[in-house]
Amino acid sequence: VMAATKLRSPGSGCLSQITTIFFDLDNTLIPTRKADAKACNKVLPYMFQLANSTFQESRQYRLENKGNPDAGEAPADVLRVMLPAMCHLAVEDKARQIIFKTKQDEALYECLVFHFSIAHWKRPPALEFLGVEWTLNDEEKPKQFFLLLLQLAAIEVRMQMDNKSFNQAAAQAELITACFIILEISVNYMATDQLDLDQKEKQQVYTALKGAFSGVMSVLTKLSTSEARNNLSGKDKSFAAAMVRVLAAWLAQETTAMRPGLYQVLPYMFQLANSTFQESRQYRLENKGNPDAGEAPADVLRVMLPAMCHLAVEDKARQIIFKTKQDEALYECLVFHFSIAHWKRPPVPRAERLKRLNEPDPGPTPRQQEEMKDSRAAIVSLCNIFMNLTVLEAKIAEESLLFSNLLRFIFENLPELKDTPDNLVMHGHLAVLGMLMLKQQAKKVKKNDFSICRYIQATIRFLWDAYIVDESNDPTALVVSIAYKEHWMEIMELWFLGMQTMSGVILQIPWISEFALESGWAEGIVETLKKVKIGTLPGNVKSAFEDLLCQLVEANSDVPAKLKKADALRVCRNHRMMELGKKLFDNEELPLEEWRCHLWSEALPEPFRCLSGEVYRTWLQLRLRYMTPTAETFKMLESLKAHFFLALITNGPSAAQWEKVNRLNVAKYFDCILVSGDLPWEKPDARIFHAACNLLGVQAHQCIMVGDKLETDIQGGKDAKLGATFWLPLTNAERAEPQLGYMPDFTIHNLSDMLAVLPCGMSSRRFPASRDRCSSIGTAGGVLQRSRVPYNRRVASLPDLDSCNSNSSDGS
Numbered sequence: 146v147m148a149a150t151k152l153r154s155p156g157s158g159c160l161s162q163i164t165t166i167f168f169d170l171d172n173t174l175i176p177t178r179k180a181d182a183k184a185c186n187k188v189l190p191y192m193f194q195l196a197n198s199t200f201q202e203s204r205q206y207r208l209e210n211k212g213n214p215d216a217g218e219a220p221a222d223v224l225r226v227m228l229p230a231m232c233h234l235a236v237e238d239k240a241r242q243i244i245f246k247t248k249q250d251e252a253l254y255e256c257l258v259f260h261f262s263i264a265h266w267k268r269p270p271a272l273e274f275l276g277v278e279w280t281l282n283d284e285e286k287p288k289q290f291f292l293l294l295l296q297l298a299a300i301e302v303r304m305q306m307d308n309k310s311f312n313q314a315a316a317q318a319e320l321i322t323a324c325f326i327i328l329e330i331s332v333n334y335m336a337t338d339q340l341d342l343d344q345k346e347k348q349q350v351y352t353a354l355k356g357a358f359s360g361v362m363s364v365l366t367k368l369s370t371s372e373a374r375n376n377l378s379g380k381d382k383s384f385a386a387a388m389v390r391v392l393a394a395w396l397a398q399e400t401t402a403m404r405p406g407l408y409q410v411l412p413y414m415f416q417l418a419n420s421t422f423q424e425s426r427q428y429r430l431e432n433k434g435n436p437d438a439g440e441a442p443a444d445v446l447r448v449m450l451p452a453m454c455h456l457a458v459e460d461k462a463r464q465i466i467f468k469t470k471q472d473e474a475l476y477e478c479l480v481f482h483f484s485i486a487h488w489k490r491p492p493v494p495r496a497e498r499l500k501r502l503n504e505p506d507p508g509p510t511p512r513q514q515e516e517m518k519d520s521r522a523a524i525v526s527l528c529n530i531f532m533n534l535t536v537l538e539a540k541i542a543e544e545s546l547l548f549s550n551l552l553r554f555i556f557e558n559l560p561e562l563k564d565t566p567d568n569l570v571m572h573g574h575l576a577v578l579g580m581l582m583l584k585q586q587a588k589k590v591k592k593n594d595f596s597i598c599r600y601i602q603a604t605i606r607f608l609w610d611a612y613i614v615d616e617s618n619d620p621t622a623l624v625v626s627i628a629y630k631e632h633w634m635e636i637m638e639l640w641f642l643g644m645q646t647m648s649g650v651i652l653q654i655p656w657i658s659e660f661a662l663e664s665g666w667a668e669g670i671v672e673t674l675k676k677v678k679i680g681t682l683p684g685n686v687k688s689a690f691e692d693l694l695c696q697l698v699e700a701n702s703d704v705p706a707k708l709k710k711a712d713a714l715r716v717c718r719n720h721r722m723m724e725l726g727k728k729l730f731d732n733e734e735l736p737l738e739e740w741r742c743h744l745w746s747e748a749l750p751e752p753f754r755c756l757s758g759e760v761y762r763t764w765l766q767l768r769l770r771y772m773t774p775t776a777e778t779f780k781m782l783e784s785l786k787a788h789f790f791l792a793l794i795t796n797g798p799s800a801a802q803w804e805k806v807n808r809l810n811v812a813k814y815f816d817c818i819l820v821s822g823d824l825p826w827e828k829p830d831a832r833i834f835h836a837a838c839n840l841l842g843v844q845a846h847q848c849i850m851v852g853d854k855l856e857t858d859i860q861g862g863k864d865a866k867l868g869a870t871f872w873l874p875l876t877n878a879e880r881a882e883p884q885l886g887y888m889p890d891f892t893i894h895n896l897s898d899m900l901a902v903l904p905c906g907m908s909s910r911r912f913p914a915s916r917d918r919c920s921s922i923g924t925a926g927g928v929l930q931r932s933r934v935p936y937n938r939r940v941a942s943l944p945d946l947d948s949c950n951s952n953s954s955d956g957s
Contacts, residue, residue, distance in 0.1 A: 161904055163868055165843045166785060167834065168815075169852030170795035170802065173873055173896070174778065175809060180771030184764050186239050190247050191760070192227070195749060197252045200224035204259050218619070221680060223749075224256055291331070292346065298327040299353035306360030311368040311385075318384040325391040328357060336398050355402055358395050361388050362406050369413035386421050386445045389414050393445070396452035408461050412469050414449070419474045422446035426481050436510070446478060447519075450526035457533035467541065472534065476551055479527045482520035486571060487562060488513065521571045525635075528574035535581045542585040552586060553596075555579040560599040566628060573636045573643070576604040580646040587653040601660045608647065609666050611640050612686065614676045621678035623686065644689040648696040655700035667697055667704060671711040679719045691722045698728045705729050727798075737800040741765075769808050781897050782814040789903075792817040792837045794850075796827045796857060817841055828854075829861030851899065855887035863887075871899060 171177035203222035210216035231253075234240035244250055302324045305317050314321060332354070334340065342350065365388050368374055377385060392414070396407070425444035432438035453475075456462035466472055488509050509517060531551065535542040542548045559575050562568055579600060583590065590597060610626055617624040625633050651658050661667045670690050674682065694713075697704045708729060717726035738761075745764070746757035785791060793815045795802050799822030806812050817840045821827030824836070838845055851871040852858020862870040872889035873896065874880040880892065893899060 160849075160869060160902065162847055163789065163849055163903065165790040165792060165838075165841055165848040166899075166903075167792045167794050167837060167848055167850045167862075167867070169828075169850075169854070169858050170793055170805065171797070172853040172875055173851060173858075174793070174811065175772045175774055175805060177772060177805075178875065180768050182237070182239065183771045184767035186243060187767050188760060188764055189234075189240065189243050193243075193247050193249045193252070196224040196227050197249075200252065200256060204255075218622075224252065228256075288340065288342070288346070291340070292350065294327060295331045295350065296353050298324040298331075299357040302328065302357040303360045306357075306364050309360075309364060311364055311371065311373075311381075314364045315381055315384050318380070318387075322384065322387050324357075325387055328354070329391050329394040332394050332398055354395065358392060359403065361392050362403055362410065364388065365392070365413070366406060366410045369410050374413060382417075382420075383443070385417055386443060389417050389445050390443070390448045393449040393452040396455065404459075404461075408465065411456075411462065411465050415465075415469050415471045415474070418446035418449050419471075422474070422478060436512075446474070447523055450478075450523055450530065454526055454529045454533065457530045458537070463534065463538060466534070467538070472545075472547055475527055475530060476547055479524060479531075479551070480554065482523045482527070483558060485520040486517050486524060486568070487558070488517055518567070521567065524571050525574050528571075528578045532578050532581055535578070535585060539585055542582060548582055549586065549589070552579060552582045555582075556594075556596040556600040560596075560603045562603075566631070569629065570632050570635050572603075573607050573639050576600075576607045577639055577643040577646060580604060580643060580650055584646060584650050584653060587650070590654055592656050598660070601657055602664065604643070604647070605660060605664055605666050608640065608643050609664075609669060611636075612673065614673055619678075621676060621681070623673070623677045623682060641685060641689055644693055648692045651693075651696045651700045658697050658701035658704065661697055662701065662703060662707060667694065668707055668711040670694065671708055671713045671716050674716045674720060675712060677720070682720045687720055687722065691725050694722075694725050695728055698725070737798075737804065769805075772805065773809055774811065778896055779814075781900065782811075784900070785903075786814055790817070790841045790843065791815045792819070792841060792848075794819045794828065794833060794837055796821040798822045828852075828857040829864055831861065831865035834861060834865035834867065851896070855889070859887050859889045 168174050199220065200222050202220045203225075206219045210219075231244075235244065302321060305321050305324075306314050335342075335350070365385070368385060421442065422444050425441045425447075428438075428441045432441075453466075457466065535548070555575055555578065559572070559579065562572055562575075564572075611629050612623050613626040614620065614623055616627050629636065651661075670693070674690065694704075694708065698708070705728075713725070713729060716722060717729070742758055742761050745761045749757055749760070782791065791814060793806070793811070795818075797820065799820050802820045802822065806818060812818060817837050819833060819837055819840075821833065824833060826832045828834075834848070834850070835845065838848060845866050846868045848867045849869040849871060850858055850862030850865075850867050851873065852862075853873045853875055855872060859870045859872050869890040871891045871893055873893055891902060
């Protein structure tokens with residue numbers, strides 16, 4: 146029986162020409178994954194015990210202080226933090242055995258019951274209803290009259306509009322419009338989730354509403370295809386607008402029903418809505434500043450905006466939006482509403498300036514304040530629509546003149562917006578919309594454009610001011626600032642999107658990082674996080690800050706020094722910002738042992754952190770014990786060494802990989818050892834393989850690669866044009882999967898299977914001249930190593946990699 150399965154013929158050269166074998170370290174030469182699993186499994190019962198004790202303490206405190214507004218933060222619940230990790234552990238056979246053996250399943254059941262009691266919050270009986278409270282006065286059955294009224298209105302609409310023409314329905318316009326008002330108010334009220342409906346009631350309401358709106362859609366469809374659609378009288382047009390309005394209220398909540406019919410009638414709905422917008426805008430502009438002016442005509446486009454946020458996500462609806470040029474109407478709508486929301490004091494005539502010098506500045510009237518409030522809400526909806534269009538139609542957003550004009554409008558007007566609490570939500574939406582479009586139009590941006598500079602400064606201010614420490618009762622707690630707290634539910638996701646988009650924009654437009662430095666934002670983040678108590682920083686907030694700082698480091702060479710001066714090392718340690726730590730600090734400043742001890746300290750609850758050093762040392766001892774290669778592996782290496790050059794090529798941080806090499810005593814078997822953390826490249830980059838060829842004085846086709854990872858070891862060997870590749874899959878499942886794109890030359894079950902394939906019976910292939918060459922480049926016994934190697938530190942000099950296939954490495 147063949148020990149190795151040959152998948153296909155090796156590429157250039159054949160095995161008879163092989164002089165050198167490259168080995169991967171982790172999971173090939175040493176059982177890293179199994180060792181880690183065994184070591185962690187030994188520690189796992191102890192971690193469960195600690196986590197369960199913190200859960201009991203936290204639950205007890207929260208139950209004792211239930212309903213107490215003055216109660217402080219509950220003790221940390223480590224079991225809650227461990228739950229995502231346990232999702233992965235539950236898939237592993239050994240971990241499941243430990244879970245049942247330690248009765249951790251019982252603790253998880255208690256945890257589930259407790260968290261369900263919190264998640265299933267019930268409204269206090271004294272809660273006052275809003276909006277339609279007059280229908281909910283019956284204390285015993287508060288929903289009965291509301292549901293009855295809703296059902297009657299829906300039935301009436303269906304009776305008056307099913308299988309009717311527009312003229313027939315318009316004859317009962319007053320009755321139908323009254324029912325529309327009931328339906329719109331009811332739909333908007335139910336969207337607030339203040340009405341607790343059971344499943345049967347929900348189904349009844351849905352069926353009634355769907356029947357009513359099917360009737361509305363039917364009449365509207367007939368109108369959209371009739372010749373009279375563009376010549377409606379004032380009364381008929383108002384009725385048609387009322388149909389569009391009530392349908393929009395339904396679409397803003399229910400986003401899946403009646404789509405084929407909706408797409409058919411949508412262009413006419415846009416046409417009608419745009420017409421009412423033009424009329425309303427004209428009237429309001431003509432009567433601007435006139436206190437005696439009546440109500441402006443209804444603006445149906447304004448009412449449609451929430452529904453269009455959903456429609457902009459659908460492919461077919463977006464096609465209709467661009468085909469009908471509705472995006473242009475939306476841009477006009479945005480500009481108009483901004484002129485209202487951004488209220489400016491009327492200019493004072495020159496002759497009256499002296500007279501009014503000592504008078505207080507006049508503010509907006511109550512009516513103007515209401516209009517400003519409505520326009521701010523409209524702008525928020527418009528921003529959401531354009532965000533969806535920008536993200537989902539990236540090419541249009543990049544090339545369209547309209548989107549360029551919109552971005553220019555935001556650049557010029559956002560910095561002028563007054564910094565008031567009322568404007569905060571609108572400010573945030575405009576800022577993030579601008580960032581999304583800036584990312585798409587990065588190629589058009591010019592550094593000397595002053596309006597962009599002011600816009601970036603305004604956006605940074607919005608993102609910077611959200612989180613703060615100083616306004617908390619606990620000086621070590623990161624909290625949402627008071628100015629943001631009232632609106633946080635509206636802008637929380639927006640803030641995270643803004644941080645993510647800012648990171649992406651910095652990658653594409655690196656000079657924007659200068660604003661983060663000049664404003665002090667980068668150092669400000671570090672200074673804030675230094676004050677935050679270890680273990681209390683929310684994961685999503687940590688990721689947002691870390692990603693941004695990492696991108697700033699990549700984009701601007703001045704950032705690392707600034708962050709180091711602000712003591713970013715302390716922040717990386719405290720809050721486990723490993724990626725940022727790797728980018729900023731090498732091993733001289735952050736020893737591997739200290740870093741690991743800190744991670745274990747973070748994983749343990751506060752009372753048990755004194756044990757972190759002991760737990761770490763136990764884990765390390767177990768890990769290295771389980772990683773030690775078998776006697777059979779050492780014997781095989783000794784045998785191969787008599788016939789071939791042996792090289793070890795491994796990816797990973799320098800200190801961590803050299804620790805394994807040195808502690809497991811494998812260095813003596815290899816003529817060359819390369820760790821990606823010491824080099825500018827890592828597998829599958831062909832240059833790391835060519836570097837090994839140069840160090841050993843061999844050609845690429847004379848080498849083979851043995852490893853467990855298809856995407857790094859095997860693909861890297863192929864890209865480097867090695868003589869052959871041997872794949873050592875870790876599990877039968879991996880071996881059974883089709884290996885598209887990563888075809889190894891041989892698949893083996895264990896390392897010793899190689900001996901059945903390699904021509905080891907031939908005379909020695911180790912050439913003294915090559916050995917001398919390895920020693921001459923300053924390595925210890927041919928092994929490229931260092932006494933103390935930092936993370937990601939690169940070797941200062943390497944041989945000319947371009948000569949790896951030259952005749953000088955012929956071995957003669």
